Amino acid sequence: MRQLLDVPAPAKLNLFLHITGRRADGYHLLQSVFMLIDWCDTLHFERRAGGAISREDIGGSGPALPANDLVVRAAQALQRASGCEWGAHIALDKQIPQEAGMGGGSSDAASCLLALNRLWGLDLPLEQLLQIGLQLGADVPFFLGGDNAWVEGIGEQLTPVTLPAGNFIVLKPPTGASTPKIFQSPALKRDSLCSTMRDFVASASVFNYGHNDLQPVAINLCPDIKIGLDWLKNQNLSGTMTGSGSALFAPTSQASKVDITTLPPGWIARSCKNLFEHPLKQWRK
Known part of the structure; x- marks a missing residue:
């Protein structure tokens, strides 16, 4: 397998967001429900030799993303954690608006980890991907988890929750x-x-x-x-x-x-x- 095409990265909505306190280290304690929606970015991956990670923007709207965005950082973090010597070229069709509170960048990073774990034949377990994802951003583990979730703590405590269609x-x-x-x-x-x-x-x-x-x-x-x-x-x-x-x-x-x-x-x-x-x-x- 040399390519993975049309890989979705869905946005999320916070159905509510309550701040219930603040820890001594300044982090806020919260409660929320994260819900996945069908507004998605799309990523395309091509495996390459040599270890280099490259990314291009295709389609989409809004300003171009920085060269070292969360997608590139996710790929590089997966390389470091696994010792993988493969590289990849990643094309991103950005549709989820930026600065929206919809988790677009975190979702892109999570889909990148899941896709390259397959494309590079790493077969890392979810627990290890979650550890990598948490280093990239607080919302990345949610998108890796795969379920709509009741969220507590500083955003790291996720419990799957079943929601009706809406x-x-x-x-x-x-x-x-x-x-x-x-x-x-x-x-x-x-x-x-x-x-x-x-x-x-x-x-x-x-x-x-x-x-x-x-x-x-x-x-x-x-x-x-x-x-x-x-x-x-x-x-x-x-x-x-x-x-x-x-x-x-x-x-x-x-x-x-x-x-x-x-x-x-x-x-x-x-x-x-x-x-x-x-x-x-x-x-x-």
Whole structure:
């Protein structure tokens, strides 16, 4: 096998995000549910001799990614961990917006680890891939895990959770919000009451459970978020920010009609469905 083509890397939405405290080392304690959706980047891999890792951008939109992005770093980390002498050329069709809170870069890195583990014939177990992934970013283990998840701790405690099928409208303004600035803000609420997965599963609508504690601070840093929330309200939809933003989403019914032509210029909008599991889940060992 010399190539792996059309490898998907799906985005995620945070159905809610509660900050329940802060550790002595400054890391925030949180609770959330990460849900996979069918908005995906696509990667193509070609195995090459010599050990070099190269990457090109194909299709997609937005600014070009840096040469040493998470995909390249993931491939290099896998080489170091395994002692592999193979190289690879990686072509990335970037469709998930950047600075959106949708985990696009982390998902690309996870799909890269899963794909090259196969392409290079390494057969590393999931536990070892998770160790590599955690060094690349807090969200990478989620995408490696393969399941929608109840998330706790500083984001490292993942418990698979079953979600019903759903439809969503996802919006991304042309501007982004700074994650470090949000978490550094003295205005950030850090004392939300702890929930349980049982409470979440038993709620009347899991897609409208809780809130996002980061949203008020993010609105002050990125006023476009408020514009998007008001637009969703005018569409008779209840929206919220995902992650640290600036993307927003709202559950919709299959029959609902959302007029995206009324969005301001430069906004991206897409109708999405959730995924019951990661499309590469069967590649885990």
